[in-house]
Amino acid sequence: MIHNQDMIPQQPAPRSTIGPLAWMRANLFSGPINSVFTLLGLYVLYILLVPTIQWAFINADWIGTSRDDCSGEGACWVFVNARFTQFIYGLYPQEELWRGNIVFAGFAILIAWLAIPRLPYKRWVAIFALTAFPVIAYVLLHGGYFDLPRVPTHRWGGLMLTLILAVVGMVGALPIGIVLALGRRSNMPIVKSFCVVFIEFWRGVPLITVLFMASVMLPLFLPSELSVDRLIRALIGITLFQSAYMAEVIRGGLQAIPKGQEEAAAALGMTYWKRTALIVMPQALKMMIPGIVNTFISLFKDTTLVMIIGLFDLLGIVQAALSDSRWLGFSLEGYVFAAFMFWIFCFSMSRYSQYLERKLHTGHKR
Amino acid sequence: MSVRPNARPVGQKPPFWRDRAKRALIFQLLLVAAVAAFLLYIVGNTQANLEARGITTGFGFLSNTAGFGIVQTLVDYSSQSTYGRTFLVGLLNTLLVGGLGVLAATIIGFTVGIARLSPNWLLARLANGYIEIFRNIPLLLQIFFWYFAVLRTLPSARDSLAFGEAVFLNVRGLYLPEPLFESGFGIIPATFLVAIIASIVLVVWNKRRQDATGKRLPAGWISLLLIFGLPLLALVATGVPVTWDMPELRGFNFRGGITIIPEFLALWLALSIYTASFIAEIVRSGIQAISHGQTEAAQALSLPRKLVLRLVIIPQALRVIIPPLTSQYLNLIKNSSLATAIGYPDLVSVFAGTTLNQTGQAIEVIAMTMAVYLTISLLVSMFMNWFNARVALVER
Numbered sequence: 043m044i045h046n047q048d049m050i051p052q053q054p055a056p057r058s059t060i061g062p063l064a065w066m067r068a069n070l071f072s073g074p075i076n077s078v079f080t081l082l083g084l085y086v087l088y089i090l091l092v093p094t095i096q097w098a099f100i101n102a103d104w105i106g107t108s109r110d111d112c113s114g115e116g117a118c119w120v121f122v123n124a125r126f127t128q129f130i131y132g133l134y135p136q137e138e139l140w141r142g143n144i145v146f147a148g149f150a151i152l153i154a155w156l157a158i159p160r161l162p163y164k165r166w167v168a169i170f171a172l173t174a175f176p177v178i179a180y181v182l183l184h185g186g187y188f189d190l191p192r193v194p195t196h197r198w199g200g201l202m203l204t205l206i207l208a209v210v211g212m213v214g215a216l217p218i219g220i221v222l223a224l225g226r227r228s229n230m231p232i233v234k235s236f237c238v239v240f241i242e243f244w245r246g247v248p249l250i251t252v253l254f255m256a257s258v259m260l261p262l263f264l265p266s267e268l269s270v271d272r273l274i275r276a277l278i279g280i281t282l283f284q285s286a287y288m289a290e291v292i293r294g295g296l297q298a299i300p301k302g303q304e305e306a307a308a309a310l311g312m313t314y315w316k317r318t319a320l321i322v323m324p325q326a327l328k329m330m331i332p333g334i335v336n337t338f339i340s341l342f343k344d345t346t347l348v349m350i351i352g353l354f355d356l357l358g359i360v361q362a363a364l365s366d367s368r369w370l371g372f373s374l375e376g377y378v379f380a381a382f383m384f385w386i387f388c389f390s391m392s393r394y395s396q397y398l399e400r401k402l403h404t405g406h407k408r
Numbered sequence: 409m410s411v412r413p414n415a416r417p418v419g420q421k422p423p424f425w426r427d428r429a430k431r432a433l434i435f436q437l438l439l440v441a442a443v444a445a446f447l448l449y450i451v452g453n454t455q456a457n458l459e460a461r462g463i464t465t466g467f468g469f470l471s472n473t474a475g476f477g478i479v480q481t482l483v484d485y486s487s488q489s490t491y492g493r494t495f496l497v498g499l500l501n502t503l504l505v506g507g508l509g510v511l512a513a514t515i516i517g518f519t520v521g522i523a524r525l526s527p528n529w530l531l532a533r534l535a536n537g538y539i540e541i542f543r544n545i546p547l548l549l550q551i552f553f554w555y556f557a558v559l560r561t562l563p564s565a566r567d568s569l570a571f572g573e574a575v576f577l578n579v580r581g582l583y584l585p586e587p588l589f590e591s592g593f594g595i596i597p598a599t600f601l602v603a604i605i606a607s608i609v610l611v612v613w614n615k616r617r618q619d620a621t622g623k624r625l626p627a628g629w630i631s632l633l634l635i636f637g638l639p640l641l642a643l644v645a646t647g648v649p650v651t652w653d654m655p656e657l658r659g660f661n662f663r664g665g666i667t668i669i670p671e672f673l674a675l676w677l678a679l680s681i682y683t684a685s686f687i688a689e690i691v692r693s694g695i696q697a698i699s700h701g702q703t704e705a706a707q708a709l710s711l712p713r714k715l716v717l718r719l720v721i722i723p724q725a726l727r728v729i730i731p732p733l734t735s736q737y738l739n740l741i742k743n744s745s746l747a748t749a750i751g752y753p754d755l756v757s758v759f760a761g762t763t764l765n766q767t768g769q770a771i772e773v774i775a776m777t778m779a780v781y782l783t784i785s786l787l788v789s790m791f792m793n794w795f796n797a798r799v800a801l802v803e804r
Contacts, residue, residue: 069529076528083530232436236443246785247778248742254760255778258770262457263450343546350749357549364556373557381545381553388544 098378109369121372122379125363129379132199132354138191142202145179149205157394172213195273199354201383203273207280207345207355212338214281219288224318226293237289244286249344252279257351276348280341287337295330296322329402335395339388346384356380454771461768469767470495476762478753480669491763498755499780505675505754506741512680513740517687524692535688542685548746550682555674555750562670565661576655582668583655590649596639603638607631671752675744683740687733694729695721727799734792738785745781755780 058064070080101116104123112118122129131142152171155161183206186192198206225237244252256279260270270278299322307317349358360376363369424430458465470492477487482500485493523535542550560579563569568578576583611627618624655665698721706716747754748761755777764773 069527072527079526079528079531083528083534086534087530230432230436232440236439242786242789243782246782248745248756248781250745250748250756251760251774251778251781254756254764255774258764259774262454262770265453266457266460339544343544346546346548347746349548357546357552361552373552373561377549377553377557381549384546384549385541385544389540392544 109372117375117378118372119375121363121369121375125369128200128363129356129359129383130201132203132359133197134193134199134202135191135197138185138193141182141185141190141193145182146202148175148179149209172216176210176213195271198273200359201356203348203353204342204345204355207277207348207353208338208342210277211280211284211341211345214277215284215288216334218281218285219292220323222285222289223292223296226289227296241286241289244283245290249280249283249347250350252283253347253351255279272351273353276351276353280345280348284337284341287340288334291330291333291337292326294333295326298329299326332395332399332402335391335398339391339395342387342391343384356383463768465769465771467772469769469772472767474763475766478758480672480753491767494763495755495759495776498753498758501752501758502741502744502747502754502756502780505672505679505744505747505752509676509679509683509740509744510737512676513683513687513736516680516684518691520684521688521691521695524688525695539685539688542681543689545682547678547682547743548749550678551674551746551750554677555670559670559674565657568657568662574652574654576657576662578662579670580661580667581670582673583662584666584668585655586653586664586666588651588653590651592646592649595646596642599642600635600639603634607634610634669752671747671750674750675747675752679740679743683736683743686736686739690729690732690736691725694725697728698724730795730799731792734788734795738788741784742781 054060058067071077097116099116101113102119103112103116104119106112106120107124109118109120111120127136127139131139134142152167152175155167156164156171161167181187182190183198183202184193184195222237222241225233226241228234228237253276256275257272260275260278264270303321303325304317307321312320345355346357348355349361354362357380360380364373364376424434471490473487474489474491474494475487478485478494478497480501481497482504483493483497485497520535520538523531524539526532526535562577562579565578565580568576568583570576574585607627607630610625610631614625614627653664655662655667702720702724703716706720711719744754745756748757751757760773760777764770767773
């Protein structure tokens, strides 16, 4: 009788199932149709990527001061380089740029603090970011106090203005949105119908007509001796528009909280405002964060529309620079730069929102 | 238990501010009063401002002569037409770019969304790249890119890019041959209609027959054959009563054919590509939302893969897909108002732009423009509610 005393050593997996070749067979060439798709995809990638890389990197010119420094074979990043300060700060005076830098840095620190889960004192930082920071930023940017020279808002521009519009629109829309969402869920018929009409009105019209309305009709609505700055008018329009979208996100979050939570709080004798502020909202707000980030992304992209009413946000200032007679013909470079800036911001925000969704979502996944 | 010292004697009514119903009533009355006061304040200011500027309110201006031309009109229009006509032209142009945009965005979006779920690694990556790039760049920037960086840098009419001597692309737009229908062409749309009715009848009959006998015909293929074959047959039988008006280079420009202005092309491309990236995500998440159990159960019943898709996955996925899809369509139509930035003559551009500047009737013009978009939104959301009610899962 033959029998083996030892365990048979583990055999390596068959050649056909491991290694890059097997992976390619499974994922790229698993059938005739798939193979055709793969070859087609490779071809598309080739005709798109090779000229782009050649244009943007290999044949591009980076250093210089005027258009004569560009060979013309590839991208002329000299244009972006020469205009970079303008693209970021608009027409903000050169010697006052440090004020913008402080605001940028403070903003970055606050955002990082709130976004990184490990850091403590989130609540206090959030309260500071929503209340004190806007005041500090306004005083610094606008000046007129503490011996800071005044910089009128029509000199603000570029990425700075884009961020101001988006952040102020968002921070302003949050409380209005909460009130509207609570009103829409209220039992009082008049309050409810006011909120429904308000929300549906702003959601039903395009932002551009809202901006037109803010720039053309708002001066008519106010007493003639009261003139409102153009930036403030745009901000009012954006805030009202955004608050309607925010209200719907908040309502979605509120609906996700089981009714038992509110009933249990009522059974403990809490009043409506206590129930809302201490029981429902804290749970709902956590669930709303991905939705809020998503509306912020679309607001961030929509701020480009203010150039139509004559404000110079990032896209507006790029568009204005393109019509400079010394730099005619570099529209591609200008747009690619602006697109890249917007893309970085929006893409990182959407990744963050996806990360949050994964963190909050603990359902069944396969 | 001791009695609380401040407890009210039994039978006495609570003070009115402790009564929830009365409190709600008072609060709502206050709200109405506040809103009314606010509106009165605005109306008063507006009247004073309008008087100071010498603007008379009312819609009488709609019958005044507009005095400006429009590059693309779907109905008869000249600079002698009225502002009312301008409104109509703008509205039709908005609907044209919106309708064609919805069509293109749906096709691109569904293709990319399904490609995103392909087992082919490269195809899925490419689709993902498309979505991530176009979703995260502002639409206005994309419109500018197509208009100023692509279409405006095309060669002039003399050096047009020609595609088979019939289609020409240059800085002034895209030139296509125009079909001219001769007498007797009417029979072709008629056969088309007949084919559609016949296919509907066929599908209904086929379903009844299948329910009764278990046998079924490939009704889908037969209908396809009918709908395309019958008009084609009619076309051949009547001797093709169509001639083509070819665009031709005369002097510095093309004459004849259909001209598609570059503003339209840029807006249409940007709107379709941008919205398609959102639709692709909706399609992907809709298909992924169907639980694996559904597929596995269908496979356990030994349904072939094609039928699993058609009878189990797609009907359930559509329930998830359609509501966000319609809101994307709505976004597309609202976003078409960005036309004003490149001068495509849509509603906002010719009416809320040029007409407003010429007449100064800000309130009427903005109100009419907003009313159009509001009407479209409300119609679509009514359809959505109807659809949701129809396809909603019937639960306990």
